Amino acid sequence: MARLFLGIDSSTQSITGSVIDLDSRALVFEQSVNFDEALPAYGTCNGVLVHEDQQVVHTPPAVWIEALEILLAELGEVVHIGSIQAVSGSGQQHGSVYLNETARPALAALDPSRSLVDQLGGIFSRATSPIWMDSSTHEECAEIREALGGLQQATAITGSNTFERFTGPQIRKFFKQEPEAYAKTTDIALVSSFICSVLCGEIAPIDHGDGAGMNLMDILRKTWHEAACEATAPGLADKLPPLVASDSICGKIHPYFTARYGFHPETKVAPFSGDNPSSVIGTGLVDPGMVAISLGTSDTYFGTMAELHLDPNGEGHVFGSPTGDYMTLICFKNGSLAREKVRDAYGLDWPGFSDMLKDTPPGNGGKLLLPWFAPEIVPTVLTPGVKRRELDPLDVPGNCRAVVEAQMMSMRLHSEWMGIRPGQIYATGGASSNQEILQVMANVHACPVYQFTSTNGASLGAALRAAQACLGDAGSAPAWRETVKGFTDPIEGSQVRPQSGAVAVYDDLVKAYAAFENENRT
Ligand code: XUL
Numbered sequence: 001m002a003r004l005f006l007g008i009d010s011s012t013q014s015i016t017g018s019v020i021d022l023d024s025r026a027l028v029f030e031q032s033v034n035f036d037e038a039l040p041a042y043g044t045c046n047g048v049l050v051h052e053d054q055q056v057v058h059t060p061p062a063v064w065i066e067a068l069e070i071l072l073a074e075l076g077e078v079v080h081i082g083s084i085q086a087v088s089g090s091g092q093q094h095g096s097v098y099l100n101e102t103a104r105p106a107l108a109a110l111d112p113s114r115s116l117v118d119q120l121g122g123i124f125s126r127a128t129s130p131i132w133m134d135s136s137t138h139e140e141c142a143e144i145r146e147a148l149g150g151l152q153q154a155t156a157i158t159g160s161n162t163f164e165r166f167t168g169p170q171i172r173k174f175f176k177q178e179p180e181a182y183a184k185t186t187d188i189a190l191v192s193s194f195i196c197s198v199l200c201g202e203i204a205p206i207d208h209g210d211g212a213g214m215n216l217m218d219i220l221r222k223t224w225h226e227a228a229c230e231a232t233a234p235g236l237a238d239k240l241p242p243l244v245a246s247d248s249i250c251g252k253i254h255p256y257f258t259a260r261y262g263f264h265p266e267t268k269v270a271p272f273s274g275d276n277p278s279s280v281i282g283t284g285l286v287d288p289g290m291v292a293i294s295l296g297t298s299d300t301y302f303g304t305m306a307e308l309h310l311d312p313n314g315e316g317h318v319f320g321s322p323t324g325d326y327m328t329l330i331c332f333k334n335g336s337l338a339r340e341k342v343r344d345a346y347g348l349d350w351p352g353f354s355d356m357l358k359d360t361p362p363g364n365g366g367k368l369l370l371p372w373f374a375p376e377i378v379p380t381v382l383t384p385g386v387k388r389r390e391l392d393p394l395d396v397p398g399n400c401r402a403v404v405e406a407q408m409m410s411m412r413l414h415s416e417w418m419g420i421r422p423g424q425i426y427a428t429g430g431a432s433s434n435q436e437i438l439q440v441m442a443n444v445h446a447c448p449v450y451q452f453t454s455t456n457g458a459s460l461g462a463a464l465r466a467a468q469a470c471l472g473d474a475g476s477a478p479a480w481r482e483t484v485k486g487f488t489d490p491i492e493g494s495q496v497r498p499q500s501g502a503v504a505v506y507d508d509l510v511k512a513y514a515a516f517e518n519e520n521r522t
Helices: 061-078 103-108 116-120 138-148 151-158 167-177 179-183 191-200 226-232 255-261 275-282 336-345 350-358 396-414 435-445 457-473 480-484 502-520
Strands: 004-010 014-021 026-034 084-091 096-099 187-190 291-295 299-305 317-320 326-332 368-372 385-389 425-428 449-451
Touching (some): 014 457, 061 116, 061 191, 061 255, 084 191, 084 275, 084 457, 138 151, 138 226, 167 187, 167 226, 275 326, 326 396, 368 396, 385 502, 396 435, 435 449, 435 502
Parallel strands (some): 004 084, 425 449
Antiparallel strands (some): 317 326, 368 385
């Protein structure tokens, strides 16, 4: 019988399921349910509720449950669900779900003759869940940071400075604004652990990957940090589930799913994790030192590191990697946003933009640009503004090259704290299909770059995590490299190597860029 494993990713706009056949190394199912399209009655727009205060971004958690039911029904049409040996999943990070005292009994007593949403609609002590896009907790971040002893201390304790979207500051805001509802909250889950709780029929643990995105977990000991919990809200430690390694098994699937969808009663459930830790596995970054760059709306730089390094400037994050190592995540807001602004300013299309990169030399003759079209996360730039050095705004090729070089040099500079000079980079995301951009990436980072097609890296990673946890539970965990083999290989023949002479150019230019950046940060 085929050994199938299911990964479920509950992301901002949709829920995705990926099923892998471990023996034939095939992805046998991959489908998404878009929240706005499938469940219009909730009134979400791109998966979130529109709020008059733009900093407030919430989603009703009932959306996620109802979408899960649709996904499982679709799964049954394609896959023999009874052959699935284990399930795991991931969720958009940081988002939190608030449960009342009826949650535990309702989860335990799920009745297969009724829908999930019908039975779980009343278990929430807060009707909507703040998600990662919420930036309304500036004050709470400052309060928690100060209570922990400042930026350096908050980073040393939790792996990240306090961030608006992180769960701790969000919980604190709830406690301050709605103390009665907070008092009635018996359990707080993350998006990831909430979906896992539904599948297990009991409150599920939080894994070290997603737990690290809360400003509540001791990043070294991987336990809840007492002072961080106290600084956040009274009695919080009692409302949090246990923390566990993400390759453990947290239970069996609830009989509800056996009766309703045909899961085998022995189907194991592994803890869910954050979408980024899961993507680390889904892109095959299973060995320390491996790095991926995702070129999307924002650009992200993430990788696995064996030893804990912290960003002294508090701009990057450290999470637990599902491999048991650490992973980093650095988010640059001016990604595609900045590339598109420059392309549009000169009336170019992408091939035209690429031609400009081809026509200009590595290093751009020293011309520099700071690509802060919008406020930047890394480095922290609150007041946006594009700055140029020795670069005429009318110089079309110069500006095209300058924006891409700036992005790559910024990544190189702001990832130095990780202590990893990558030996190779996996490039993912929309712009990774652009060869000329990848050439600049290879030159600036002085290593080969591989193209990678991972549209659903998080759910694929979750399916692979389910497999790893299940095999480990049976006493024969393979090396991670073995588990991901055949599922996460870069596109064949896609290697882009650094050009001769270019590496030395950037070794110098990156210093000039750092100085230019420092002069202009506000
Ligand atoms: C990471 C972050 C997002 C969410 C949504 O810190 O906020 O990547 O995980 O995908």
